[in-house]
Amino acid sequence: MTQFQVRKHLDSHPGKEFQLLTLLVAACVVMYDDHAHDDEMLMLGELCESWGVNNQVIFNSLADDPVETLATVLEVAKRAVTLDGQRIMLEMAVMAAMADDKLVYGELLLLHVIADVFTISSAELKDIYFKITSNPLPERGDPSDPAYYTSREQKQ
Numbered sequence: 617m618t619q620f621q622v623r624k625h626l627d628s629h630p631g632k633e634f635q636l637l638t639l640l641v642a643a644c645v646v647m648y649d650d651h652a653h654d655d656e657m658l659m660l661g662e663l664c665e666s667w668g669v670n671n672q673v674i675f676n677s678l679a680d681d682p683v684e685t686l687a688t689v690l691e692v693a694k695r696a697v698t699l700d701g702q703r704i705m706l707e708m709a710v711m712a713a714m715a716d717d718k719l720v721y722g723e724l725l726l727l728h729v730i731a732d733v734f735t736i737s738s739a740e741l742k743d744i745y746f747k748i749t750s751n752p753l754p755e756r757g758d759p760s761d762p763a764y765y766t767s768r769e770q771k772q
């Protein structure tokens with residue numbers, strides 16, 4: 617999704633810009649692993665309905681490259697959304713990632729990227745994640761390091 621497309625969608629939802637951007641961020645997190653779980657899609661649909669956003673805009677955006685779309689949406693949101701709004705967007709991204717009750721490594725990385733773009737500290741991301749899930753945020757680690765897998769196996 618290009619900036620032009622994002623702006624076009626924002627223009628078609630006057631007064632709902634924040635909600636639309638938040639839903640697009642959540643949709644990108646949901647689609648990052650190329651599979652949207654039914655619970656994740658249900659969450660997005662319910663949010664669209666409750667926020668009065670046309671769900672076709674969100675669901676159509678899922679066909680686009682989620683990384684490219686996320687980069688574009690974050691660029692727009694960084695300029696258009698307050699810091700408090702950006703924190704809420706990150707909270708919604710955490711909820712989207714956890715809608716299927718599991719956090720895959722790619723979703724973890726996206727949460728860190730979103731926090732970095734919005735200049736939200738790692739400590740605050742950990743607090744947000746804990747507030748939503750009641751679990752500590754997993755460490756990112758380095759999957760190219762064999763010790764990463766050894767450590768994960770020991771924890772399991």
